[in-house]
Amino acid sequence: MRNFNEDNITQAVLERLSGCENERTRQISEALVRHLHAFLKEIEPTEAEWAGAIDFLTRTGQMCSETRQEFILLSDTLGVSMLVDALNHRFTGNATETTVLGPFYVEEARDLPLGASISHASDGPAMIVEGSVSDQHGEPIAGALIETWHADDHGFYDVQREAGLTALDMRARFHADENGRFWFRSIVPAFYPIPNDGPVGKMLDAQGRHPYRPAHVHFKVSAPGFETIVTHVFIEGDRYLDSDVVFGVKDGLIARLETIEGSMSPAGHEVTPGTALLAYPFVLPAKR
Amino acid sequence: MRNFNEDNITQAVLERLSGCENERTRQISEALVRHLHAFLKEIEPTEAEWAGAIDFLTRTGQMCSETRQEFILLSDTLGVSMLVDALNHRFTGNATETTVLGPFYVEEARDLPLGASISHASDGPAMIVEGSVSDQHGEPIAGALIETWHADDHGFYDVQREAGLTALDMRARFHADENGRFWFRSIVPAFYPIPNDGPVGKMLDAQGRHPYRPAHVHFKVSAPGFETIVTHVFIEGDRYLDSDVVFGVKDGLIARLETIEGSMSPAGHEVTPGTALLAYPFVLPAKR
Numbered sequence: 001m002r003n004f005n006e007d008n009i010t011q012a013v014l015e016r017l018s019g020c021e022n023e024r025t026r027q028i029s030e031a032l033v034r035h036l037h038a039f040l041k042e043i044e045p046t047e048a049e050w051a052g053a054i055d056f057l058t059r060t061g062q063m064c065s066e067t068r069q070e071f072i073l074l075s076d077t078l079g080v081s082m083l084v085d086a087l088n089h090r091f092t093g094n095a096t097e098t099t100v101l102g103p104f105y106v107e108e109a110r111d112l113p114l115g116a117s118i119s120h121a122s123d124g125p126a127m128i129v130e131g132s133v134s135d136q137h138g139e140p141i142a143g144a145l146i147e148t149w150h151a152d153d154h155g156f157y158d159v160q161r162e163a164g165l166t167a168l169d170m171r172a173r174f175h176a177d178e179n180g181r182f183w184f185r186s187i188v189p190a191f192y193p194i195p196n197d198g199p200v201g202k203m204l205d206a207q208g209r210h211p212y213r214p215a216h217v218h219f220k221v222s223a224p225g226f227e228t229i230v231t232h233v234f235i236e237g238d239r240y241l242d243s244d245v246v247f248g249v250k251d252g253l254i255a256r257l258e259t260i261e262g263s264m265s266p267a268g269h270e271v272t273p274g275t276a277l278l279a280y281p282f283v284l285p286a287k288r
Numbered sequence: 289m290r291n292f293n294e295d296n297i298t299q300a301v302l303e304r305l306s307g308c309e310n311e312r313t314r315q316i317s318e319a320l321v322r323h324l325h326a327f328l329k330e331i332e333p334t335e336a337e338w339a340g341a342i343d344f345l346t347r348t349g350q351m352c353s354e355t356r357q358e359f360i361l362l363s364d365t366l367g368v369s370m371l372v373d374a375l376n377h378r379f380t381g382n383a384t385e386t387t388v389l390g391p392f393y394v395e396e397a398r399d400l401p402l403g404a405s406i407s408h409a410s411d412g413p414a415m416i417v418e419g420s421v422s423d424q425h426g427e428p429i430a431g432a433l434i435e436t437w438h439a440d441d442h443g444f445y446d447v448q449r450e451a452g453l454t455a456l457d458m459r460a461r462f463h464a465d466e467n468g469r470f471w472f473r474s475i476v477p478a479f480y481p482i483p484n485d486g487p488v489g490k491m492l493d494a495q496g497r498h499p500y501r502p503a504h505v506h507f508k509v510s511a512p513g514f515e516t517i518v519t520h521v522f523i524e525g526d527r528y529l530d531s532d533v534v535f536g537v538k539d540g541l542i543a544r545l546e547t548i549e550g551s552m553s554p555a556g557h558e559v560t561p562g563t564a565l566l567a568y569p570f571v572l573p574a575k576r
Contacts, residue, residue, distance in 0.1 A: 001530055002537040004367070006374040012535055013367035019496030028337070029495055031330045033366060039323035040371055043316050050372045054359045061349010061359075071342045071349075078321060079292070079301035083328055084338045086294040207317055208307030242289055247300055249290040 010037040056199055063198040067159035069103040073200040076100055076246035077209075085230075094136055095285040096229050099248040102218065103194075104149060104157045109171045115269060117185040118172040121161070124153025124187030127276040128260070130267045133180045133221055134283055140180025141284060144223040147173050148184070150216065155192025183269055188257065188276050191215045191240050204245065211245050214238035217278065226284035233280045255280050298325040344487050351486040355447035357391035361488040364388055364534035365497075373518075381424055383573040384517050387536040390506065391482075392437060392445045397459045403557060405473040406460040409449070412441025412475030415564040416548070418555045421468045421509055422571055428468025429572060432511040435461050436472070438504065443480025471557055476545065476564050479503045479528050492533065499533050502526035505566065514572035521568045543568050 004012050013033045020026035045053070063070035075081045081100040089098040112118065133144035149171035151157050158169040170189075176182045193211035196204060204211050216232035234241060234249055236256040241249050258277040265271050266279070292300050301321045308314035333341070351358035363369045369388040377386040400406065421432035437459035439445050446457040458477075464470045481499035484492060492499050504520035522529060522537055524544040529537050546565040553559050554567070 001535075002532075003539055004370050004374070004535050006371060009367050009371050009374065009535060016497060016531075016535075017495055020494070021496055022494065025494050028331050028333075031327055035323045035327035035330070036366065036368060037371055039319055040368060040375070042319050042323070044375045045316075045372055047372065047376050049316070050363070050369075054357070054363065057345065057359045058349050058352045058357070061346050062352065064346045064350065069342070069346070071345045075338075075342065078324060079297050080324060080328060081338075082292050083294060083297050083325055084333055084335065086292070086297065087328070087332045088335050206308070206310065206313050207305055208309055209304060243304075244290075247289075247292050247297060247304075251291055 006041065010034065013037075056203075060199045068195065068198075070198050070200055072101075072103040073194055073198075074203075076102065076248075077194070077200055077204060079247050082247045089227075091227070091285045093285075094283050095227075096221070096231055096282045097250045097252045098229055098231050099250060099253060100246055101220075101230050102246070104159060105147075105218070105220070106149070106159065106168065106171060109147060109149065109168060109173050112172040112174060112184065114174055114177060114182055115184065116172065118148070119152070119170050119186040121158070121167065121169045122152040122154075122187050124190075125276060126272055126274070127186050127188045127257075127278055128183060128265050128269060128271055129186065129217065130183045130265060130269070130277065130279045131181070132281045133176045133182070133223065134281065135226070136283055136285055140176075140178075141223045141226065142176060142178045142180055144176040144180060144182075144221060144226075144282075144284070145173060146176060146182050147171075147220040149218045150186065150189040151192050153187055153190050155190040160195065181267070183265075183267060189215050189217060189235075191238055194245055209245065210243065212240045213244050213246060214240035214249060219280075219282065221282045221284060223284060225287055227287055229282060229284055233278060235278070294329065298322065301325075344491075348487045356483065356486075358483075358486050358488055360389075360391040361482055361486075362491075364390065364536075365482070365488055365492060367535050370535045377515075379515070379573045381573075382571050383424060383515075384509070384519055384570045385538045385540045386517055386519050387538060387541060388534055389508075389518050390534070392447060393435075393506070393508070394437070394447065394456065394459060397435060397437065397456060397461050400460040400462060400472065402462055402465060402470055403472065404460065406436070407440070407458050407474040409446070409455065409457045410440040410442075410475055412478075413564060414560055414562070415474050415476045415545075415566055416471060416553050416557060416559055417474065417505065418471045418553060418557070418565065418567045419469070419507075420569045421464045421470070421511065422569065423514065424571055424573055428464075428466075429511045429514065430464060430466045430468055432464040432468060432470075432509060432514075432570075432572070433461060434464060434470050434570075435459075435508040435510075437506045438474065438477040439480050441475055441478050443478040448483065469555065471553075471555060477503050477505060477523075479526055482533055497533065498531065500528045501532050501534060502528035502537060507568075507570065509570045509572060511572060513575055515575055517570060517572055521566060523566070
């Protein structure tokens with residue numbers, strides 16, 4: 001096969017995939033070629049625009065490090081991460097809604113005992129998180145694993161600090177108690193811009209978009225026999241709830257931050273008066 | 289806007305682009321979002337597949353260096369480079385056909401006098417290239433700039449050698465003489481696999497494709513008032529002419545490699561008997 005032009009090149013590439021033995025690989029490759037070529041035929045890029053795209057993708061890859069994932073930011077800001085999340089979580093009923101993982105999840109977080117404080121390097125306003133994990137019938141899931149991470153009161157995650165992975169903070173792993181309850185102490189996170197000093201920040205600028213996410217706490221909740229829920233709890237009243245740069249907000253994931261007046265939380269844990277309370281009940285669907 | 293799901297996320301991202309002031313940026317961004325989301329809705333990637341794609345793109349970017357452009361290889365092997373080339377070169381008549389630039393072009397090549405040898409670090413079979421540059425009416429274009437580069441007799445470009453950019457070889461820039469003629473000496477290039485020790489090589493493996501390109505010499509020919517032609521001259525008889533991994537072959541770009549029996553080339557240049565002759569007449573269209 002030779003002499004390819006705009007009318008026959010797509011079919012030629014598809015035919016070249018006929019030797020692909022893995023059916024799923026062929027399906028994905030074929031769809032990629034069809035949609036990618038259709039995109040290019042629609043926009044008819046100049047050669048300079050093509051070179052610009054090559055450069056953009058190269059810089060995006062080279063911006064990635066142990067503590068920075070620029071391609072996840074790109075996926076997030078193009079709505080791809082939320083779409084993939086939606087396609088993979090067609091849960092029904094009262095299961096907790098899911099949202100994007102984001103680029104700041106770290107597998108190596110500490111296991112801490114219930115009630116521990118997860119914030120050490122910041123002195124923002126005190127917060128206690130009190131949650132529960134149950135199945136869709138309201139039965140508590142004892143021992144459920146709760147992984148949590150969030151930004152500080154200036155909007156930065158631990159891994160964005162100079163120390164990087166060597167000083168994990170505002171993230172930990174907990175196991176729910178025998179009643180499916182968990183609680184821990186931290187500081188109130190702030191809204192923040194996604195890291196915008198790289199190619200994705202430049203893209204948002206060019207598209208006339210702001211880079212902000214409303215304040216939230218990330219949760220990944222899992223237990224044997226149940227679907228894992230990756231989600232956030234957003235703080236009610238944040239100015240960016242309606243324009244989250246990564247399209248992650250769902251009404252069911254917004255919680256009001258209450259102020260505890262006395263020295264005891266609703267669930268009976270000792271706190272400094274004025275501590276903020278974030279409470280959320282997680283509901284896991286049974287494994288499909 | 290909140291509560292995005294697979295049915296409304298695409299429209300939500302498109303609406304977020306409404307503040308984009310540059311019309312072309314908005315057009316490209318909107319088309320990207322529509323086609324990218326359509327692709328994902330068709331294949332419904334698992335979260336592991338999505339993470340695999342993020343990893344693939346990241347590794348592709350991180351494979352890039354001063355002498356390696358893995359995203360151009362990706363573009364080439366998916367037929368994207370040939371499609372962009374076709375969309376940008378709808379020339380008519382007898383203009384020389386174009387093909388992909390490829391990842392091995394280097395701007396800093398040497399200016400050499402006509403007749404010079406461009407190959408120093410290899411002792412492959414001797415070749416003389418004799419060409420001409422004219423307009424579409426057959427008038428010679430005196431002083432046209434000819435940039436050329438090719439692989440050695442083992443199929444490697446200079447920049448793939450250990451010395452990288454510090455020892456440019458088998459590439460140079462020439463200016464045509466007053467009759468639009470140019471000639472230079474080198475060695476006969478071999479067919480070769482594109483660099484396949486990176487993510488693109490793994491992709492080709494997974495797709496059941498070989499990584500080979502038929503033997504060729506690259507040319508970029510330019511002159512004031514004319515469209516620049518980026519193309520190759522392929523060597524007739526190569527086993528990969530019909531399955532070029534980057535879809536670059538056109539019949540009009542294939543030339544027969546003649547053997548010169550005596551000590552004088554057809555254009556009157558002294559050669560060692562047995563030298564191979566590659567002759568090609570380039571025709572540039574007037575600037576549009």
